[in-house]
Amino acid sequence: MRRKSILLFAAIIVGVVLMALMWTYGFTVVSIAEVKQVQQSEAFDPVKYVDGIWASKIMPTITAKAVDLSTVLNAIHPNATGYAVKDDLVPIAKQYGLITVGEAEVFSVKWEGKVLSVDAKSRTGTMEIQPNGYSGPIHVLVYVGTSIPSDNSSIRDGVGFINFGDFKEQTQYGKVAAEINNRVVNEVLNPLDKASLQGKTVSITGAFTIRTFNLVNIDVRKLTIVPIKIEIVG
Numbered sequence: 001m002r003r004k005s006i007l008l009f010a011a012i013i014v015g016v017v018l019m020a021l022m023w024t025y026g027f028t029v030v031s032i033a034e035v036k037q038v039q040q041s042e043a044f045d046p047v048k049y050v051d052g053i054w055a056s057k058i059m060p061t062i063t064a065k066a067v068d069l070s071t072v073l074n075a076i077h078p079n080a081t082g083y084a085v086k087d088d089l090v091p092i093a094k095q096y097g098l099i100t101v102g103e104a105e106v107f108s109v110k111w112e113g114k115v116l117s118v119d120a121k122s123r124t125g126t127m128e129i130q131p132n133g134y135s136g137p138i139h140v141l142v143y144v145g146t147s148i149p150s151d152n153s154s155i156r157d158g159v160g161f162i163n164f165g166d167f168k169e170q171t172q173y174g175k176v177a178a179e180i181n182n183r184v185v186n187e188v189l190n191p192l193d194k195a196s197l198q199g200k201t202v203s204i205t206g207a208f209t210i211r212t213f214n215l216v217n218i219d220v221r222k223l224t225i226v227p228i229k230i231e232i233v234g
Contacts, residue, residue, distance in 0.1 A: 044168070046175035054183055061159040062108045062228050066205050067096045069111035069140070070133030073223075078137060082221035086212050093210075098160055105210040106157045109225065112203045112233060113140070120194040123147045126224060127197055129204070139222040142204060142230070144194055147185060153177035154226045155184065158207035181226070188227055201234035 050058075075092045078084045093105035100106060113131040120127075125145030134140075156162050156177040167173045206227035212218055 044172045044175065046172070046179040049176060050179045050183060054180075057161070058155065058159055058180065059228055061161070062155065062207060063110075063205055065108040065158070065160070066110040067108070068133070069109040069131050072096050072107055072109060073131065073134045073136060073138055073140075076136075076138065076220055078220050082137065082219060083217040084220045086216055086218055089210060089212065089218060098158070100157050101164070103213040104157065105212060106154060106207060107210075108158045108205075108207045110203075110205040112201060115197045115200050115202055118144065118194055118197050120144055124149055125194075127194075129202065138220055141222055141224040142206070142227055143184075143224065144189055144192060144197070145185075146189070148181040148226060150178060150181075152181065152209070152226060154207040154209045155180045155228065157209065184226060184228060188230060192230060197232075200232050203229075203231045203233050205229040 072092065075096070076084055076089065089105060090099070093099050093107070097105055097107035111129075111131045111133075113129040116128045116130055118127040119125045123146050124143065126141040127144050129140050129142060131140055153174075162176060164170070164173050167176075204225070204227050206225045206229070208223050208225040210218060210220065210223070
C-alpha cells in the first residue's frame, strides 16, 4: 500500500514538472492531421516555381547571355583523339560561359547551321548540326526527343541565378532542373516536325555543359545542347 502511494506521488510530481515545462517553453500539442497539413502547405512545387520564372527570367536570360557557338568551338582545341585539357578549357568557360560550384562548365549559345542527321527514335534523341563558321572536329548535337536526360541541368545552371543555397534540400534543386527540361520538351521539342528537319537550316538558342570534375582530359568529341528555341530559317 505504501509502495502504491509512493508511485502515485511520483506520477503527480512528474505531471506537475511537465506542465511547468510546457508553460515555460511554450510547448504545443498538435494532432497528426495538423502536422500533415503544415507539411503539405510547405511542400515544394517545382511546376509552380518554374511557372514563375520560365517566360519572365529563364528564356530572356539564356537569350541575353548566349554567345555565338562557333566562337566557343573555335576556342577549343582537342587533340587527335578528341580530348581537351581541363586547364585549357577553364579560361574559355570564364570568358564565354560560367563555372558551377561543381566545376561544370556551362555555355549559353546561339547559332545557325545545317541539320546533318536526325535521330528521334529514342526518348533522348538528337539531331546533328554543322554550325556556320565552324569546320573543326567537334560534333554538335541538339536534343529533339521526348525527354532530356535526368542528369542534364544545362538550362538551370546556365541562367546563373538559380542556386543550390536557395532551396531547403538537394531534391528540390534537382526537381527544378527536371521541370525546366520538361518545359523544353513540351514547348520547344514536341511541336517540331522532326521528320522534315534533315537538310534544313535552323537557328537555335540553348545551353550545354562540359563536365570537368575530377578530370584532367575532357572528351569533347561531341557536345549536346539543350535548346530553348529552334527556328527553321531555310
